[in-house]
Amino acid sequence: MxxxxxxxxxxxxxxxxxxxxxxxxxxxxxxxxxxxxxxxxxxxxxxxxxxxxxxxxxxxxxxxxxxxxxxxxxxxxxxxxxxxxxxxxxxxxxxxxxxxxxxxxxxxxxxxxxxxxxxxxxxxxxxxxxxxxxxxxxxxxxxxxxxxxxxxxxxxxxxxxxxxxxxxxxxxxxxxxxxxxxxxxxxxxxxxxxxxxxxxxxTPSEKAVRPRLNEIFGQTKKKLFFSCFSSSIHRIRLAMELAAEHGRKIAIIGRSLDNSTEIAQDLGYLEPAPGLLIHPGQIKDFPPEKLCIMISGTQGEPMSALSRAAVNNHKFARIDAGDTVLMSSRVIPGNEKSIYRVIDHLERRDATVIYDDGTAGLIHVxxxxxxxxxxxxxxxxxxxxxxxxxxxxxxxxxxxxxxxxxxxxxxxxxxxxxxxxxxxxxxxxxxxxxxxxxxxxxxxxxxxxxxEDLVIRDRRHLSEDGIVLPIIAINKGTGRLENLPEIVMRGMAVPEEGLIAEARQVVQRTLDGSSNEEKADYGVVKEKIRTDLKRFIQKSMSRRPLIMPVILEI
Incomplete structure (x- = not known):
């Protein structure tokens, strides 16, 4: 059954x-x-x-x-x-x-x-x-x-x-x-x-954002930077209609926006008025009040066009004092920090930033x-x-x-x-x-x-406790140490130089207490050093860094 x-x-x-x-x-x-x-x-x-x-x-x-x-x-x-x-x-x-x-x-x-x-x-x-x-x-x-x-x-x-x-x-x-x-x-x-x-x-209709967006297009005195999800074809279409009504040319900046608008035009979902779209390289040829720049990066992604423009690091998109940046999207949970970081940069450039703060009409549904x-x-x-x-x-x-x-x-x-x-x-x-x-x-x-999970666990371990590299130079012929062990510590707040000196002594004692047979087997030597050093650091610093002994044959 x-x-x-x-x-x-x-x-x-x-x-x-x-x-x-x-x-x-x-x-x-x-x-x-x-x-x-x-x-x-x-x-x-x-x-x-x-x-x-x-x-x-x-x-x-x-x-x-x-x-x-x-x-x-x-x-x-x-x-x-x-x-x-x-x-x-x-x-x-x-x-x-x-x-x-x-x-x-x-x-x-x-x-x-x-x-x-x-x-x-x-x-x-x-x-x-x-x-x-x-x-x-x-x-x-x-x-x-x-x-x-x-x-x-x-x-x-x-x-x-x-x-x-x-x-x-x-x-x-x-x-x-x-x-x-x-x-x-x-x-x-x-x-x-x-x-x-x-x-x-x-949930309001997509058309519910039109009145507020129309108002923003009308009130903006200089360049208008318009940012939304690259897949929001309805919103892009609306922005294109408003730009045409308000006599602004549109330049599209950002790979994801470029791709999706191209697909939408090919399939007939976007039909921009003739002459509405310009190449980003032509931005400098038009007065600021005649421009609407569609730009990707509404979630503050570090390498997005908007993030780079916000720190004045974009070839075509330059944000000047008095420009308006409209972020017509919601804040996806988890992205708040990166979005507010971009908004801070934009505010430093004296731009007017409009984002979904729940006031003064709908800019996103x-x-x-x-x-x-x-x-x-x-x-x-x-x-x-x-x-x-x-x-x-x-x-x-x-x-x-x-x-x-x-x-x-x-x-x-x-x-x-x-x-x-x-x-x-x-x-x-x-x-x-x-x-x-x-x-x-x-x-x-x-x-x-x-x-793998193991890799993520290692990354977390490194980010929390740092890494210790004991470097030991051993003479291949005699099996003896060439000099005192070196200790490299990264990602750890080491209280004083004395700790590194003590750690060297710990490694030295481990080697002195090992037989020639053990010293000849580098796998055994590494494990012994790792164990003793781990015990010492945990006792003196209450930390558990990743310890990776390195043995150099000379």
Whole structure:
């Protein structure tokens, strides 16, 4: 009987923000929804990105039918290069999403081997026993879809990231009708985005920022620097319209903005007025009041165009006194320090900085639905079972409470990464766990750049306690010491020179107490020195630095 159940297995995104990846399994067929990454917390020293552990998929590689993407944000597609290097399966996404994916795979030399297939909202796609209907939803990016997955036991609806915007700037509204139709046919399980579950009311439409942005364009006397997420095509389109209305030329600065605006223009999502766009090199040819400079770096990334311009270190973007810098985005938790550092630099240049401080009108709106939209979706589709996705544990818990309080759902189930939920037409039961976790990657590279836990532990150790290098020169012929051991200490506040002299004596005593046979075996000598020095430093300084003896043969 277990064979006749649908398995729902989250591999990432439940219990954290980012790394979204969900597997659906029916007998010998697995469908994967999204393949995201997560940006590392501070304690993951030197790690650039974090992707889900896909051991479960690699162990069942012959059963994976494909990866279907809901939209093109990094937390949904950023893990693809890593996953496809391990598991080359077909990828499905909308036109705009695939354009982002192509650039990402090309960067990692994976594009030639990848099989990318376009999906269109309202057109079904069949993968093994799964018949998938993409449904148009609105979000802070264009061309986003929810997925209605028809399985042998019923429909599983995966919302992706969404908000209910009936008047978006691209004229492609949220498809309420399709969700209402699904509700009439019956939905077995609803997997719903939990990002804004703690926000009351509705999330405003993208058009709600227009009045305040229009005011800023009108009031700015000199250059206007406009910074937003490079994927916020709606916002970029709005800025282009306002720049044209206020007689300003637009220069685009920053690789990510360049790429996304180019893709959006190619696909018809951006149609700048003729002559509106200028090359960054032409900025100096126009008076300041005739310029709007779109610049990347809204989160204060150290090497971004805005960060460099803020310290007067950019070839084209020069911020002068009286210029206005508008940061039209939210502060992502964890980025506060770097954002406020950039704002401080901008203030030093006597620029007017406008950022999302909750005052004087909207300059940014969220791309995620608030409580009333989440309720609306549950009301429309009336699922039998409800599973919150995309969020920290507290968001998922709050979302279960919200769904349960409506009295429309038979069972709301709180799940975390790795748990297996088995569904049939009448029941939903957790039955076990699969291996999940996170894989840390340096420099956004391929599989060879995986950072093991041990490496991160060493980095943390070094950052907290420093390093000690005892350097011993031994005569190869006689086995005798050539001179007193040298001690190099880094990352340690050494109280006085006397400590280093004492440490030398400790090493010297260890060597004097070793037999010729021990001295001939450098592995043994190193271990003895490490042990004695560790004991001495711990006793005198209460520190546990990394100790790496170096033996030089002379």
């Amino acid at each position: 277990a064979q006749d159940k649908l398995k729902l297995i989250p591999l990432g995104g439940l219990g954290e923000f980012g790394m979204n990846c969900m597997a659906l399994r029916w007998q010998d067929d697995i469908l994967v929804i999204d393949a995201g990454l997560m940006f590392p917390e501070e304690e993951l020293l030197g790690v650039d990105i974090v992707v889900p552990d896909i051991s479960y998929l690699t162990e069942n590689r012959d059963k994976v039918r494909g990866i279907v993407l809901t939209h093109g944000h990094e937390d949904h597609i950023g893990g693809l290069p890593w996953i496809l290097s391990e598991l080359n399966v077909p990828v499905y996404g909308t036109e705009f999403t695939l354009a982002f994916v192509e650039g990402k795979l090309e960067e990692h030399n994976l594009l030639d081997d990848a099989e990318l297939n376009e999906i269109i909202p309202g057109h079904r796609l069949t993968l093994g026993p799964f018949s998938i209907m993409p449904i148009r939803v609105t979000h802070s990016l264009v061309d986003c879809v929810a997925l209605a997955i028809h399985t042998p036991v019923g429909v599983v609806l995966h919302t992706g990231d969404f908000k209910v915007d009936l008047s978006p700037t691209d004229g492609q509204p949220f498809d309420l009708q399709a969700f209402a139709e699904l509700g009439k046919q019956g939905v077995l399980a609803l997997l719903q985005d939990s990002t804004n579950v703690d926000r009351r009311g509705y 969220s791309g995620h639905g608030s409580q009333e939209e989440l309720r609306l979706m549950i009301n429309l589709v009336r699922p039998k079972f409800f599973v919150p996705i995309h969020g920290d544990y507290r968001h998922l818990k709050r979302h279960v409470e919200l769904a349960s309080s409506m009295g429309l759902v038979e069972k709301a189930i709180l799940m975390e990464d790795g748990e297996v939920l088995e569904l049939d037409r009448n029941s939903a039961t957790k039955t076990g766990n699969v291996t999940v976790g996170r894989v840390c990657i340096d420099s956004g590279g391929a599989a060879s750049d995986v950072v």
